[in-house]
Amino acid sequence: MRVVRLALVAAMAVAALPAGAALAPGVKAPDFTTQGALAGKPFRLHLNEQLRHGPVVLYFFPAAFTSGCNAEAKAFAEAMPQFRAAGARVIGMSADTLPQLQKFSNEHCAGRFPVATATPELMREYDVLLDRPGMTRTMSDRxxxxxxxxxxxxxxxxDMNPVDHVRSTLAAVRGLSRN
Known part of the structure; x- marks a missing residue:
């Protein structure tokens, strides 16, 4: 009986995980327009307009004001001089409301990069939506x-662990500038 329960718990845990969330390299990124905040000030964010200035690091995070998301935003904020030197912009995306993101952009992004609202449709297009029956729609992964x-x-x-996101995306951006 105990083995059956353990197998059921393991199966439920696997079913709750995202199925390898990520768009494949070479795919055209879905364009979008949404509301964002930079240093607490709201503005309209359009991906294609951002791309006119160079490459974009678009990072999706589960929820503002959680420990992992706070740490990730701080790490991106600290690395902004390197991203700018490589010609890239960084945009954080979550399902949080604009007022939440306005506050988050000041407190954890240090006003150094924008954060913006991601609709369920946008999260689905970028393969980061966890939409299971009986659960709230949320970001499935970082x-x-x-x-x-x-x-x-x-x-x-x-990866749910925020540690490598800054390092790996900065390396990818630097690789673009060498090509």
């Missing part, structure tokens, strides 16, 4: 994309 100026995904990194 996924970072590097999108080249031509709008194509050149790198994707999915």
């Amino acid at each position: 996924t970072s994309y590097v999108i080249a100026r031509d709008g194509k995904v050149v790198f994707a990194h999915s």
Whole structure:
């Protein structure tokens, strides 16, 4: 009986995991327009407009004001001089409301990069939506994309641990500037 219960618990845990969330390199990144905040100030964010200035690191995070998301935002904020030197912009995305993101952009992003609202449709297009019956729609994973100026995904990194997102996306951006 105990073995059956353990097998059932393991099966339920696997079913709750995202199925390898990430768009494949070479795929055109879905364009979008949404509301964002930079240093607490709201603005309209359009991906294609951002790409006119160079590559974009688009990172999806589960929820503002949680320990992992706070740490990830701080790490991206601290690395902004390196991203700028490589010609890239960083945009954080979550399902949080604009007022939440306005506060988060000041407190944890240090006003150094924008954060924006992601609708369930956008999360689905970027393969980061956990939409299970009986559960709230939420970000399923911490996924970072590097999108080249031509709008194509050149790198994707999915991992709930925020530690490698900054390092790996910065390396991918630097690789673009060498090509």
